[in-house]
Amino acid sequence: MNYIPHTDNDRERMLEAIGVGRVAELFEDIPKKVRLGRPLDLPPGMSELEVYSLLYGLSKKNLNLNDCVSFLGAGVYDHFIPAVVDHVISRSELYTAYTPYQPEVSQAVLQIIYEYQTAICELTGMDVSNASHYDGSTAAAEAAIIAAMHTGRRKAVVSEAVHPEYRRTINTYAHGYGIEVTEIPCSGGVTDWSRAPEAMSGAATLIVQNPNFFGCLEELQSAERAAHGAGALFTVIVDPISLGVLRPPGDYGADIVVGEGQSLGNAPSFGGPYLGIFAVKSPLVRRLPGRVIGMTRDNRGQRGFVMTLQTREQHIRREKATSNICSNEALCAAAALVYMTTMGKQGMREVGELCTAKSHYLAGRLAEVGYRPAFQAPFFKEFAVRCPVEPESIVTRLAGEGILAGYPLGRAYPQFRDCLLIAVTEKRTRSEMDTFVARLEGLK
Amino acid sequence: MKRLEPLIYELSSPGRRAYSLPECDVPVPSGAIPPGMAREIPAELPEVSEVDLVRHFTRLSQLNHGVDTGFYPLGSCTMKYNPKVNEQASRLPGFAAIHPYQPEETVQGALQLMYECSRYLAEIAGMDEVTLQPAAGAHGELTGLLLIKAYHEHRGEKRTKVIVPDSSHGTNPASAAIGGLEIVTIKSDDRGGVDLEELRKVADRDCAALMLTNPNTLGLFDENIHVIADIVHEAGGLLYYDGANANAIMGYTRPGDMGFDVVHFNLHKTFSTPHGGGGPGSGAVGVKKKLAPYMPVPFVTFDGSKYALSYDKPLTIGKVKSFYGNFGVVVKAYTYIRALGPDGLKRVSEDAVLNANYVMRRLVPTYDLPYDRHCKHEFVVAPWSIKKRTGVRTTDIAKRLLDYGVHPPTTYFPLIVEEALMIEPTETESVETLDYFVQAMLEIAEEAEKDPDKVKGAPHTTPVGRLDEAGAARNLNLRWRKPGD
Numbered sequence: 001m002n003y004i005p006h007t008d009n010d011r012e013r014m015l016e017a018i019g020v021g022r023v024a025e026l027f028e029d030i031p032k033k034v035r036l037g038r039p040l041d042l043p044p045g046m047s048e049l050e051v052y053s054l055l056y057g058l059s060k061k062n063l064n065l066n067d068c069v070s071f072l073g074a075g076v077y078d079h080f081i082p083a084v085v086d087h088v089i090s091r092s093e094l095y096t097a098y099t100p101y102q103p104e105v106s107q108a109v110l111q112i113i114y115e116y117q118t119a120i121c122e123l124t125g126m127d128v129s130n131a132s133h134y135d136g137s138t139a140a141a142e143a144a145i146i147a148a149m150h151t152g153r154r155k156a157v158v159s160e161a162v163h164p165e166y167r168r169t170i171n172t173y174a175h176g177y178g179i180e181v182t183e184i185p186c187s188g189g190v191t192d193w194s195r196a197p198e199a200m201s202g203a204a205t206l207i208v209q210n211p212n213f214f215g216c217l218e219e220l221q222s223a224e225r226a227a228h229g230a231g232a233l234f235t236v237i238v239d240p241i242s243l244g245v246l247r248p249p250g251d252y253g254a255d256i257v258v259g260e261g262q263s264l265g266n267a268p269s270f271g272g273p274y275l276g277i278f279a280v281k282s283p284l285v286r287r288l289p290g291r292v293i294g295m296t297r298d299n300r301g302q303r304g305f306v307m308t309l310q311t312r313e314q315h316i317r318r319e320k321a322t323s324n325i326c327s328n329e330a331l332c333a334a335a336a337l338v339y340m341t342t343m344g345k346q347g348m349r350e351v352g353e354l355c356t357a358k359s360h361y362l363a364g365r366l367a368e369v370g371y372r373p374a375f376q377a378p379f380f381k382e383f384a385v386r387c388p389v390e391p392e393s394i395v396t397r398l399a400g401e402g403i404l405a406g407y408p409l410g411r412a413y414p415q416f417r418d419c420l421l422i423a424v425t426e427k428r429t430r431s432e433m434d435t436f437v438a439r440l441e442g443l444k
Numbered sequence: 445m446k447r448l449e450p451l452i453y454e455l456s457s458p459g460r461r462a463y464s465l466p467e468c469d470v471p472v473p474s475g476a477i478p479p480g481m482a483r484e485i486p487a488e489l490p491e492v493s494e495v496d497l498v499r500h501f502t503r504l505s506q507l508n509h510g511v512d513t514g515f516y517p518l519g520s521c522t523m524k525y526n527p528k529v530n531e532q533a534s535r536l537p538g539f540a541a542i543h544p545y546q547p548e549e550t551v552q553g554a555l556q557l558m559y560e561c562s563r564y565l566a567e568i569a570g571m572d573e574v575t576l577q578p579a580a581g582a583h584g585e586l587t588g589l590l591l592i593k594a595y596h597e598h599r600g601e602k603r604t605k606v607i608v609p610d611s612s613h614g615t616n617p618a619s620a621a622i623g624g625l626e627i628v629t630i631k632s633d634d635r636g637g638v639d640l641e642e643l644r645k646v647a648d649r650d651c652a653a654l655m656l657t658n659p660n661t662l663g664l665f666d667e668n669i670h671v672i673a674d675i676v677h678e679a680g681g682l683l684y685y686d687g688a689n690a691n692a693i694m695g696y697t698r699p700g701d702m703g704f705d706v707v708h709f710n711l712h713k714t715f716s717t718p719h720g721g722g723g724p725g726s727g728a729v730g731v732k733k734k735l736a737p738y739m740p741v742p743f744v745t746f747d748g749s750k751y752a753l754s755y756d757k758p759l760t761i762g763k764v765k766s767f768y769g770n771f772g773v774v775v776k777a778y779t780y781i782r783a784l785g786p787d788g789l790k791r792v793s794e795d796a797v798l799n800a801n802y803v804m805r806r807l808v809p810t811y812d813l814p815y816d817r818h819c820k821h822e823f824v825v826a827p828w829s830i831k832k833r834t835g836v837r838t839t840d841i842a843k844r845l846l847d848y849g850v851h852p853p854t855t856y857f858p859l860i861v862e863e864a865l866m867i868e869p870t871e872t873e874s875v876e877t878l879d880y881f882v883q884a885m886l887e888i889a890e891e892a893e894k895d896p897d898k899v900k901g902a903p904h905t906t907p908v909g910r911l912d913e914a915g916a917a918r919n920l921n922l923r924w925r926k927p928g929d
Contacts (some may be wrong), residue, residue: 001789004875043784061553096510108508109721137766165766181893271544271767273724296916314618324618327580331720361470420895
């Protein structure tokens with residue numbers, strides 16, 4: 001199957017119009033020396049029926065979240081996705097369009113992104129949002145870069161309780177751009193702010209995650225003082241679902257808010273595609289990476305939407321752009337908007353409350369059977385427990401029974417070898433949690 | 445003409461809801477979130493019913509042009525048809541509903557797909573190893589440049605210069621800058637290719653890499669590619685292939701055979717995954733053996749019976765993104781490659797090139813052709829003589845095309861051609877569609893002579909007319925606010 005409409009007659013007619021005898025003549029400018037003198041070594045093509053069977057077979061080799069009970073989070077969460085989300089993003093006028101370079105025929109994407117920007121600003125308490133970044137980790141990395149551009153300083157300070165994969169991504173970008181990265185250690189599952197003043201000297205930004213990787217809520221006043229006291233920008237990484245019940249970072253002095261938008265209506269999809277949330281306070285608007293949509297008027301006096309502030313971007317400024325990002329995650333942002341619209345003002349809070357109640361129920365039950373909380377700090381929907389048995393073996397054994405037990409913290413933090421990180425979304429029921437508790441108790 | 449749609453916020457009414465959640469089946473804890481950390485005022489999100497929500501987004505979507513609604517010859521973007529089986533495959537629960545940290549034994553199918561897709565892309569590129577981690581083309585560029593930087597650093601060389609031709613994509617210099625490298629831009633020669641003399645002058649001991657698309661953004665294949673490769677390699681630099689234009693060469697030549705050391709592919713161009721109104725994409729990066737030690741982690745291994753994720757690369761540049769890349773996009777590209785096979789992919793490039801040459805020849809001499817050669821998958825024309833006689837410019841022609849239900853070509857790019865119209869028909873368009881486009885372009889040219897104001901005032905039939913972009917940038921309105929706020 002190759003999705004090409006031409007018949008041999010069509011090709012002949014076209015070759016004649018061009019004035020060549022064979023298609024191969026159009027490739028004669030490729031020097032013999034660099035030509036591939038053989039067919040590509042790939043499996044032969046197949047029909048739609050065959051290729052779908054093949055893909056279906058591969059998909060069946062994976063245990064999917066609908067067929068198991070998952071307590072696995074660590075940055076990617078199994079939240080409920082209302083049916084309308086996939087319905088809307090399956091509109092092919094949306095998903096088969098390119099970046100809205102021609103606003104007259106792109107008002108759908110443009111208005112959706114404008115509405116998305118508004119919702120993100122409301123949720124985070126910030127002034128301006130971009131049209132999305134690749135994911136939470138790259139958004140965090142580019143936050144460090146725009147902070148460096150803005151302050152003229154070449155140092156970023158990152159809490160050790162920031163997602164390990166984010167820290168790795170920040171380090172990669174920082175090494176490339178020429179930013180030194182310093183980490184602040186943790187104590188009791190939260191950042192040890194007594195270590196901040198020393199670390200912050202000469203820093204462009206302080207990057208903290210809330211709830212942090214361990215699920216704990218950080219003490220953010222101290223973080224804000226540490227950042228601004230050193231003349232640095234205060235960057236907060238958020239879980240957008242938590243903002244239904246947690247104070248928005250705009251309220252406690254954040255200059256930049258980034259985060260993983262996956263939990264807003266996007267499937268876990270084995271790690272992507274997701275979307276990076278990227279919002280700033282007004283003074284940083286001209287530093288924003290990537291697309292930003294603005295409202296304007298057309299020549300008929302109607303309201304309309306366009307890409308704006310394009311002089312920040314690579315296609316205009318080339319090497320002087322604030323970022324190299326071109327393609328973003330527009331369709332994932334559309335999914336996030338549809339999710340936020342479906343849940344609305346009350347639903348976002350209710351989801352947060354359900355997550356809080358259920359996770360605290362499970363934490364309490366687990367403590368009763370000898371899986372004690374690893375940290376005393378308050379948490380939202382995710383928490384770590386100390387396990388009387390090896391966490392990796394728990395994960396392996398329970399996976400065989402259709403339970404994804406969580407994330408063994410020892411994978412990223414050797415000092416927490418005996419800890420398991422457990423996430424509870426609104427999807428988990430009391431009976432699923434009770435079964436989980438019973439199974440863990442049985443493993444002791 | 446289609447009606448515009450209010451903002452979802454303007455449809456909101458307090459107390460309406462489109463969601464339903466189960467009753468809480470556990471005790472509600474008190475004080476779980478300390479007061480200072482709790483949200484006091486709910487986020488101002490829309491309150492609408494489900495039917496209002498669905499109508500809002502359905503009506504809105506009808507204001508958009510996509511590949512499924514009409515021809516989309518946007519140069520360098522490869523807006524080919526997006527096969528529906530790919531969409532269906534990527535939505536299978538066994539792909540969409542799996543967590544990146546699940547135990548490896550529970551995701552063997554996903555790992556197999558990634559492993560095989562990397563190998564297929566390596567074969568198509570003529571490279572030794574491929575990473576699927578980058579999320580988009582520009583992200584792939586940054587990854588590739590960081591690999592090149594790591595390679596030089598490991599050899600104890602400090603090379604900071606990246607050479608790009610003046611016809612290059614804007615992301616090339618921007619990616620180099622974000623990667624902490626300096627840009628040197630060189631002029632194209634009179635055939636639209638790299639000027640070898642210019643290249644020799646700047647390819648020196650500071651040269652980290654040359655970034656090139658071949659065919660370039662004029663749609664022209666640079667016949668000197670092996671000479672170019674020799675010049676850069678002799679200077680100790682490496683060659684980076686921007687794969688945005690790879691739809692032109694599959695099965696005919698490979699970046700690896702041309703002498704390139706690093707390649708990125710845009711899976712959302714060449715391999716038919718949809719662009720989603722701006723994303724998500726996927727920017728897989730392939731490298732020759734000498735750069736493999738620096739590749740991002742993890743990568744998938746196969747021991748003959750079991751697939752696994754390995755982090756064993758002591759010299760890795762690290763991670764460029766969390767997890768393993770835009771897996772859902774990779775599923776679509778994999779499905780496409782399996783459906784087409786080697787013969788299908790070669791046919792894709794042949795017919796993409798055939799279509800471009802056909803349209804190009806039919807537009808000449810009404811439109812001016814800056815470089816009169818066979819093109820590859822795209823080409824650049826310009827309405828120089830039309831403009832001279834009538835004052836009608838490229839923008840006007842582009843906007844008038846909207847009235848014909850056609851998405852305009854890329855305009856004013858590459859920068860080296862004044863009033864450029866960069867046209868990429870792709871292989872999935874029938875000769876009837878191409879003829880319709882040619883007819884529209886010829887009619888517009890005629891109209892420019894007879895009634896230039898009609899062209900200059902276009903579009904006339906779209907939901908909105910020309911928008912005030914300068915005004916948008918001057919009076920920033922980037923979010924809705926409740927009246928009175």
